[in-house]
Amino acid sequence: MVRTHRRGFTLIELLVVIAIIAVLIALLLPAVQAAREAARRAQCVNNLKQIGIALHNYHSSHDSMPWGDGPDEWNQWSSAALLLPYIEQSSLHNAINFSYGLQNWNLPYNTTTHRTQISSLLCPSDIDRLTNADAHSNYSGNAGTAPATFYDWDNTGAFDGLFTWSGNPPKGGSYKKTQTVAGFRDIIDGTSNTAAFSEKVKGIGTYSTERVADALRPPAVYALISKPTGADLLNPQTVYNQCKSLNPASPGTPQNQNSLYPNGALWYNGCPSNSRYNHVMTPNTWSCTYNGRWGDMGGAVTATSRHPGVATVLFADGSVKAIKSSINPATWWALGTRAGGEVVSADAY
Template identity: 30%
Template sequence: MQNTLGLASQSKRSQERCGLPVKESLGSRNEVAKRNAFTLVELLVVIAIIGILVGLLLPAVQSAREAARRMQCQNNMKQLGLAMHNHMATHGAFPPGNVNYDESGNRFKTGGWQHGQNELGWTWLPMLFPFIEQPGLWQQVNICEDDRADDHTSNPCDHCEYMASNNHFGRDQLGGFISCPSAPAPVTQFTDGTYGLESLAKGCNYAASWGSGNMLSWESSETRGAFGTYYVHQDKIIKPGVGSTVAAGDRFQQRNGMKSRDFLDGLSNTIALSEIVASDVGGGSLPATDIRGVWMSPAMGASIFSTFLNPNAKEKDTLAACDDTITGINQPYMECLQVRDTADVYAASRSHHVGGVNTLMADGSVRFVSESVDNISIWQPMGTAQNSEVITIE
């Protein structure tokens, strides 16, 4: 037997030296196969482990991405806060929330000329363009103003959007500086002929605080916020020109917003801006007649909000232009009631962040405010500038 094994070994070595293929026994091949393959059970265990790890890591990755988006959202707000204070340094005041020189009964209305609002000026946002490195946008604002210099029966949402020579200013979204990264990009424009406005871009996620009440909050020190309507006679806007023409006066009224001395509650205790959501949260499934997120309009839910309702409130917003058939959109909550003939409209601060909203205070600081904040003792007082409340946030 030993001789046989020795001869086999010598034969194998001879074959290797001659470059001939060496035949292996069946047992040797089985041993190689066993060493280089996984069993089905082992493969399934590995797949299961990978699946568990992915399941554990994916929420953490998503959470990290949302944290980064929320930080970018806060940074956008800080830039707007810096622009507001640069505006105050230049003009002595924050910009007015919007300018209105229409009939007294229209001082709270925000529609277009077909709805009876003919004499409106600009909102707070375009007045900040020079201070947020947007000279091109500010130039378009001034081109529109030059074009309507002899026309006091118009408003920017109608006149500027219609101007083909000015690239229909108002139809396009502004860009990332006014949009929260956590919010989906809007895919529709606002168009509602019965409200007198057409083809206005959405995408605005930051709104000015109108106080703790409705569209007339600015008329009372108990409810007035950091922004409000500057209601003025048209003589301050339009002044006589040469001959039969007229020339534009001060349509912007940039000196007539809130001054630092007007914040009796203190700049650090008063909300300047907070978050809102555009009406495209359903991926564009909502109709174009919903005004939420329209940056050019001073309507509730468009570029202004009220602390009347809590952040991310599970209560309906009352708006001048919305789809009141919306149901089933709960994060953020999007049901609303449409009211156009009274000042009693309210839009809550809402966001795509879990648990609350980013909020810019009038001193330029940014806070994340929980949606469970006490409405009467904290949130509404934070929305007012002149009601002498003492706010304690633990």
């Protein structure tokens, strides 16, 4: 009988095999991560498309789009709250007590509504660092391009977007309420050239927590800037220049700790940090605001996302487009106005 002897792998051969497997994993991992991000981004696009359908159905019923921030006495329901019946959330909408009253949105009998998370209001590419009990959101309505467009207490006619405040200041104020809701008839620039909703990355902590430095890019914190005056309340250039020179992610940069809420902390609330943004800073830069809290907040509340190099934007015609972070500021400003008269080429963004 002839006895055969099988030779095993040598140490060198084993190390070579391990090295080949490691190289293959290194090559495949980015592809797997890219595929996952593509799926997450597709879900985000679909969420915005559903909001677009809801906006058009709401307009068909009311001949206007919803307000961006509810009326007086802190009855500050967001546009998302008004759109609930049109995104298959009629039961949740019916559970809301919309009656006029002091801090109505924060009354105990609305707690169930506050804490009900609507999955279509979350972008799966973002992480959640919020710690408040209420449900969150990644999507915000376009208030316009003017730094004062959120709450125009200076009577400048700053509202040039689609979602503004529908209220009045406290008694004794000199504010003269102008247009508070917009309709398709007001979009002179064309619905395909006017942004309606965009992503905004969620913030950090809770609404009782002071702002902290944010190491992620784009950062979710707000740098503090001085309030512009006169024509600069309408012109984004001055605030853009001031904000561009700052870095809110740096621990040494003054932060607006009175902006009331971190981004997206309360899906149902119409404050800019929660459910509105404007077209002052280009996508995925950072936000810079003046003054504090809700009553006179303005500046730049910026469209941001975790998608590499782009922010996903819903336009008033219902289309969804990925807007590059490198978009020319003037083009971005033009997309934020509903009747600015700008001429924007489709290949510009």
